[in-house]
Amino acid sequence: MSHEIKETCLPAGRNKGIDRRDFLEITGKTAVAISLASLPILTSCNETPTIKTTHGACYHDCPDRCSWQVKTEDGKVIGFEASQNPYTAGKLCDKMVNFPNDVTYHSDRVLTPLKRTGLKGKGEFEKISWEQAISEVTSRLRSIIEEKGGEAILPYSFGGNQGKVQSRAISSRFFAHIGASQLERTICGNAAVAGVLATNGQTTGVLPEDCVHSKFIILWGTNPVLSNQHLWPFIQKAKDNGAKIVVVDPFKSLTSEKADWHIQPYPGSDTALALGLMHVILKENLHDQEFIDLYTVGIEELKAHVQNYDPASVAQITGLDEETITSLAKSYGQSSPSLIRVLIGMEHQVNGASAFRAVAMLPALTGAWRDFGGGLMHMTYELFGASLNWESLSLPPELANPKTRSINMIELGKVLNSKDLNPGIDALIVFNSNPAVTTPNQNLILQGLEREDLLTIVSEHFITDTARYADYIFPATSVLENWDILDSWGSTYININEPAIEPLGESKPNSELFRLLAREMGFTESYLYESDIDIVKKTLRSDHEYLKGITFESLRQSGGQRLNLPDRWMPHAEGNFKTKTGKCHFYDADIEPALPTYLPREYSKAEMEEYPLHLLTLKTPKYLLNSSHANIEHILKKEGQPYLEVHPDDAAHRNIADGDELKIYNQRGEVFMAARISRKVTQGVVCMPHGYWPSLMKGGSSANALTDHLLTDMGRGGAIQEAKVEIIKA
Ligand code: SF4
Structure with missing residues (x-):
């Protein structure tokens, strides 16, 4: 098939900015480079x-x-294509291959400031100028600050854009400057990190590429085939080299289908399983006494503690066979190099941080850290934390350590509806986030967003389900239109993002929105006006060895470069844990409880009877990333209908057949979805996909209508996977 580039002449002066509606609808799996080539x-x-x-x-x-x-x-x-760097390996995932058409040039994109004209939630707006929008918003913010103080203003942002400039540099200074409430951005990752830090003092263990040297890999609560796709080829290579791949996941994920062994414990039972493995390892003498003596503290306390977690007890908790628990412990303890890959999955339960804390102990118990390719693989962001110059990304000294109150993002619904909060939230400024979809207790959030007295400002690409409630929407640039610098939490590459095109329409980077607000408010402090490109350049100005040979210019040429890390990265081969003792902590008297302990959420008898099924809301969609792209028609078409996975026994008990329309409900809300009867879940567990926008769903609700704003045991993360439901035919 040939794809001829058609040229169309326009009068001079009209060739800047394309008519987005001329772009073709891409509905197949055609590479974007080809699809774009067919455009005029x-x-x-x-x-x-x-x-x-x-x-x-x-x-x-x-x-x-x-x-x-x-x-x-x-x-x-x-043209839009992946770089050839060894990690990206010339391939973007299916979520992103068509990004220019899906987002930048999409006909629904917001390209001017909008002001609400209808009722909140109706999505009715009129176009206004930037001058008017900035002036009106500033005047409202000023009144709120004068009347109630800056804490009545709450910023709300998360991972919708992880570029350092567009997610934090200027916005964090602006909010600190006006004394706004601080947002605890803990919905994802914090509990996992808190657990691993409690044990190891750092999260950076085995580097992604080094798993090729492993001979036994446990992928614990992670689904790299779908959500860490560029790690998977390295795991596959290890497999080709003879490694055994084990997946521990309550859901039968795409990764589990490719693994040698899938272990399917009951959701939230990971702490007990990890302690059970330690019980067997110690009993079978598979531990590394020398490593333990040299580099750990608390082995005697741990030995006593795991007596409570014999295989029979753990089998009761996890729903696994005793034999499975014993066999996994022995296989892990007898293999080398043995690797455990964790990422986020286990954390979204009340016992989530403890699960990470316990799993992180296993490599120290067996001495797996001594082998290249052995240990724990978690996050990589600390490498960038150590090497970049954070001056432009952090608060300036005069704003550092603000004394203003903190509000946890997971509790947004509660906070917006609170009568006791003093001051209450009078203004919500949302960017890089769509809490109406991604934050638990959806109905409570929507109820809060409906408040007529709440000023809601959203910087966005589309009129999202959060933006539908906004008083003002500001048009944000897409990543193709702004500068940024991007570190990583899962790879070892540093990237800069150079704008490929001028901002479309009247869109502006988030950073510019906050500069304009600051200027209109009359602030003169220079830290509020640092330019995006200067922030990028300054962040790279560092003598750290990891950044040797990596400069603004070299990144402009290459896009991303791997940090200069030692060839054999073995952080704990000789201890060097970053805890207060320098050792791996099996036991820590300063933490309550001092040893990781299985402490599940207690449900009342009445709740268990009324809502007996445990709900998992997972990132199973192939083409959505959290709530991103869930408004794009052809993507939704490719994604297909969302289903609730129901175990055959649970379906039979309720007379439910495959494909039946279901109402899934609890005390917080109800969601409508068709049943898919499968053994992807165990009996008593149901699973629905996360990321769908409620406004596009039958009944106007999606997964988070059923979840609760509970916090985790450490890290103040979101225990989103702690929800019970009942299902009936709709
Ligand atoms: S979503 Fe992840 S895998 Fe996909 S292109 Fe972005 S970084 Fe790569």
């Missing part, structure tokens, strides 16, 4: 087209942080 290229008849290639990186909340290159002709994107 608008050029002026008397000008020579200018072709340019710029480098950037994926801004999504994804551990891979792919690098890409964007080809433009006369300021319009004509």
